[in-house]
Amino acid sequence: MNLEFTPEEQAFRDEVRTFIAENYPKHLADFGMREDMAREDFVAWHKVLGAKGWSVPAWPVEYGGTGWTPTQRYIWSEENARVNALMPLPFGVSMVGPVIYTFGNEEQKARHLPGIRSGEVWWCQGYSEPGAGSDLASLKTTAVRDGDHYVINGQKTWTTLAQHADWGFFLCRTDPTAKAQEGISFILVDMKTPGVEVKPIKLLDGGYEVNETWLTDVRVPVENLVGVENKGWTYAKFLLAHERSGIAGVARSKRGVEKLREIATHETLDGAPLIKDFDFAKKVSQLEIDLAALEITELRTLAGEQAGKGPGPESSILKIKGTEIQQRLTELTLEAVGTYSAPYMGGVSNDNGSNEHPVGPDYAAHAAATYFNMRKTSIYGGSNEIQRNIITKMILGL
Amino acid sequence: MDFNFTEEQGMVRDGLSRLVREQYGFEERRKAIASAAGWRPEVWAQLAELGILGMPFSEADGGFGGGAVDAMVIMEEFGKGLVIEPFLPTVVCAGGFLKHGGTAAQKEEHIGAIVSGSAVFAFAYAEPKGRYDYADLETTAKKDGSGYVLNGHKAVVIGAPWASHLVVTARTGGERRDRSGVSVFVLAKDTPGVTTRDYVTVDGRRASEVFFENAAVGADALIGAEGEGLALIEMVTDEAIAALCAEACGAMKVAHAMTVEYSRQRKQFGVPIGSFQVLQHRMVDMYTAYETAVSLTYLATLRLGSDERTRKQAVSAAKVGVGQSARLIGQEAVQIHGGNGVTDEYAIGHYFKRLTIFDSEFGNVDHHLKRHVALA
Numbered sequence: 001m002n003l004e005f006t007p008e009e010q011a012f013r014d015e016v017r018t019f020i021a022e023n024y025p026k027h028l029a030d031f032g033m034r035e036d037m038a039r040e041d042f043v044a045w046h047k048v049l050g051a052k053g054w055s056v057p058a059w060p061v062e063y064g065g066t067g068w069t070p071t072q073r074y075i076w077s078e079e080n081a082r083v084n085a086l087m088p089l090p091f092g093v094s095m096v097g098p099v100i101y102t103f104g105n106e107e108q109k110a111r112h113l114p115g116i117r118s119g120e121v122w123w124c125q126g127y128s129e130p131g132a133g134s135d136l137a138s139l140k141t142t143a144v145r146d147g148d149h150y151v152i153n154g155q156k157t158w159t160t161l162a163q164h165a166d167w168g169f170f171l172c173r174t175d176p177t178a179k180a181q182e183g184i185s186f187i188l189v190d191m192k193t194p195g196v197e198v199k200p201i202k203l204l205d206g207g208y209e210v211n212e213t214w215l216t217d218v219r220v221p222v223e224n225l226v227g228v229e230n231k232g233w234t235y236a237k238f239l240l241a242h243e244r245s246g247i248a249g250v251a252r253s254k255r256g257v258e259k260l261r262e263i264a265t266h267e268t269l270d271g272a273p274l275i276k277d278f279d280f281a282k283k284v285s286q287l288e289i290d291l292a293a294l295e296i297t298e299l300r301t302l303a304g305e306q307a308g309k310g311p312g313p314e315s316s317i318l319k320i321k322g323t324e325i326q327q328r329l330t331e332l333t334l335e336a337v338g339t340y341s342a343p344y345m346g347g348v349s350n351d352n353g354s355n356e357h358p359v360g361p362d363y364a365a366h367a368a369a370t371y372f373n374m375r376k377t378s379i380y381g382g383s384n385e386i387q388r389n390i391i392t393k394m395i396l397g398l
Numbered sequence: 399m400d401f402n403f404t405e406e407q408g409m410v411r412d413g414l415s416r417l418v419r420e421q422y423g424f425e426e427r428r429k430a431i432a433s434a435a436g437w438r439p440e441v442w443a444q445l446a447e448l449g450i451l452g453m454p455f456s457e458a459d460g461g462f463g464g465g466a467v468d469a470m471v472i473m474e475e476f477g478k479g480l481v482i483e484p485f486l487p488t489v490v491c492a493g494g495f496l497k498h499g500g501t502a503a504q505k506e507e508h509i510g511a512i513v514s515g516s517a518v519f520a521f522a523y524a525e526p527k528g529r530y531d532y533a534d535l536e537t538t539a540k541k542d543g544s545g546y547v548l549n550g551h552k553a554v555v556i557g558a559p560w561a562s563h564l565v566v567t568a569r570t571g572g573e574r575r576d577r578s579g580v581s582v583f584v585l586a587k588d589t590p591g592v593t594t595r596d597y598v599t600v601d602g603r604r605a606s607e608v609f610f611e612n613a614a615v616g617a618d619a620l621i622g623a624e625g626e627g628l629a630l631i632e633m634v635t636d637e638a639i640a641a642l643c644a645e646a647c648g649a650m651k652v653a654h655a656m657t658v659e660y661s662r663q664r665k666q667f668g669v670p671i672g673s674f675q676v677l678q679h680r681m682v683d684m685y686t687a688y689e690t691a692v693s694l695t696y697l698a699t700l701r702l703g704s705d706e707r708t709r710k711q712a713v714s715a716a717k718v719g720v721g722q723s724a725r726l727i728g729q730e731a732v733q734i735h736g737g738n739g740v741t742d743e744y745a746i747g748h749y750f751k752r753l754t755i756f757d758s759e760f761g762n763v764d765h766h767l768k769r770h771v772a773l774a
Contacts, residue, residue, distance in 0.1 A: 001400055001401060001402060001403060001467050001696070001699075001700060002399065002400050002700055003399055003697075003700045003701070004399070005399065009399070070399075071399040074399070261774075275774075278768075278771065281771045281774065282767055282768075282771055284771075284774070285767055285770040285771045285774060286718070286767065288715070288770075288774075289694070289715040289718050289719050289767075289770065290690070290719070292693075292694065292697060292712075292715050292719075293690035293691075293693045293694045293697075293715075293719050294690070294693075295693075296693035296694065296696055296697050297689055297690060297693040299399065299401065300401055300692075300693060300696075303399075303400075303401040303402075314689075317685075317686050317689055320686060321686065321690065385679070388678065388679045388682040388683075389675075389678070391682045391685060391686075392675075392678040392679070392681070392682055395685060396658050396672075396678070396681055396682065396685065397658075398658065398661065398662065398672045398673070398678055398681075
């Protein structure tokens with residue numbers, strides 16, 4: 001047992017650090033994510049990585065994965081977090097991609113996996129409905145077989161960044177008479193199909209990150225069904241476990257703590273840097289300790305995966321702790337900027353098109369918006385309460 | 399990076415696990431605690447026989463070549479069974495001082511006796527007014543000829559009633575709380591001038607107040623350089639904290655499992671209480687607290703050999719995080735056991751007591767949070 005990098009791992013770290021320094025788009029350096037950024041900026045790094053063969057490290061090698069060890073993947077995310085790199089969005093790479101290569105047929109793999117790898121095709125997720133949130137299996141969107149097509153009707157919601165999407169993966173009810181979980185199918189939908197309508201939802205931070213997606217008599221060829229009809233719930237759960245494993249966001253939170261320390265060095269209290277105030281410094285230390293615990297927990301989970309265990313219910317712990325830490329980080333950042341948390345500068349997504357320089361320090365401009373925005377993390381991907389239900393059932397056996 | 403245990407470590411775990419399961423049941427433990435001796439020397443002899451007492455010493459020093467990870471494995475198993483025998487003060491603390499600061503002659507004299515089980519040590523570092531500051535010492539060691547004369551009062555010396563030897567911290571120079579002027583001594587407990595007041599601790603162990611009244615020791619009692627003992631004390635106590643955290647993890651694991659099992663058996667309103675979501679989520683939070691505690695224990699253990707700042711940061715992080723988990727799991731386990739949780743008859747209360755006292759050993763949550771802040 002040890003935490004040290006081998007010489008090979010150190011060489012790998014140097015290699016990826018150099019690659020990132022030389023290839024990460026300069027105009028996006030340390031920019032993070034903004035929902036209002038152009039589509040080409042969202043996928044800029046993804047496309048570079050696609051060309052290099054590094055866009056889907058966790059996939060099996062035969063589908064384009066890099067074959068990296070868990071330690072190498074850890075190094076990879078650390079190095080990207082150092083420059084706050086905008087990583088490939090999860091909808092293709094971490095969600096539908098693994099479902100397609102695990103449960104899809106050869107034709108589907110050949111048709112869809114290349115676009116996910118290269119970043120050419122943008123995917124969105126059609127899971128939640130207005131009446132089906134935590135109780136996802138109660139979803140009402142229907143897909144009715146009509147010859148060689150399914151005809152889909154219903155409404156999805158919280159469809160993240162669907163405004164850019166080329167394709168979506170949708171959970172639809174194909175057997176209304178079966179038990180809730182047993183009549184659901186996993187269907188791929190070309191978002192340009194007539195009858196698909198995407199309407200933006202404005203969020204607390206002023207941005208448009210999510211949408212309502214309406215499906216009215218949308219005709220989808222039956223070859224877009226993934227796996228077996230009415231077995232979609234199995235694939236949906238598989239996908240959620242994959243989604244959760246990357247959700248801890250350890251490397252990014254570590255970078256966030258560094259930034260928090262920088263801010264608290266500039267901000268003053270009683271004439272001294274805020275970070276010298278013990279009450280505040282204590283909260284930062286507690287956050288770092290919790291983050292250290294999460295980091296080792298994630299590494300243990302990755303080591304378990306390498307030993308042949310897929311992402312299991314343990315990933316629910318990563319989701320709960322990871323999102324709690326992300327939220328506490330934004331909360332402490334909000335506290336750190338003090339009075340300059342109040343001015344509204346257009347939010348994380350600048351919806352008034354203003355290019356005015358913010359009042360107050362630059363680092364304060366998005367503190368409140370980010371705090372508001374990150375409340376989503378304990379709600380999405382299966383709320384943290386649902387994660388506790390999963391652990392209750394799968395680990396405690398109750 | 400590697401999170402696997404070696405084959406030998408797996409064997410040690412299995413062997414100890416069997417010993418604890420077969421010979422260290424709740425009733426046997428209860429009997430031992432109530433006995434005059436208060437511990438089980440025959441178990442100590444078995445630990446020596448199994449090689450457990452020699453595990454963390456190098457082969458050159460007469461041990462079996464293990465290290466901190468081996469100590470972690472051992473302490474975790476002890477924690478599962480609430481084993482009271484003084485592995486920590488003898489092997490981890492005294493053994494640590496000898497390994498890192500002992501002369502060849504001191505190693506020769508003591509390590510073999512520890513490995514064979516014939517010498518039992520206690521570590522007398524705390525004082526009535528010193529709280530968790532190892533330099534805040536009123537005990538003095540005055541140079542006298544080639545040797546020293548010790549005077550002072552050491553508090554809550556765990557395992558001292560069973561000990562043949564003591565490791566003692568005392569001031570040889572400087573002012574109270576100065577970083578310099580702290581020295582470490584090893585001596586036989588029957589050294590003239592050493593007296594004890596022995597008692598039982600709330601978590602079933604034995605401890606003593608140890609008094610030194612002109613207790614004379616030779617120059618060969620000094621471990622490390624005179625007046626420069628603090629760095630050595632910090633290193634050894636960091637090792638002790640990592641080992642204690644492992645013990646707490648073992649106790650938390652069992653306390654959590656017992657609680658889940660109890661919630662399956664106990665029925666109210668016609669159903670097992672484990673079917674109530676309000677309790678399920680609390681038991682999930684206990685489970686999460688346990689897993690993060692294990693992670694921090696690994697971190698502390700694997701950083702013991704790092705540079706001083708990295709080591710201290712990791713150890714303090716662990717003592718904070720494991721301390722918080724231990725508090726949560728102990729209290730919730732009792733709550734979910736209801737009235738039975740506060741009886742002496744149920745094992746869970748005894749796990750609660752051990753997990754409670756854990757926080758006060760070698761610095762509590764507040765102390766280590768402060769140290770973590772100071773190191774940032």
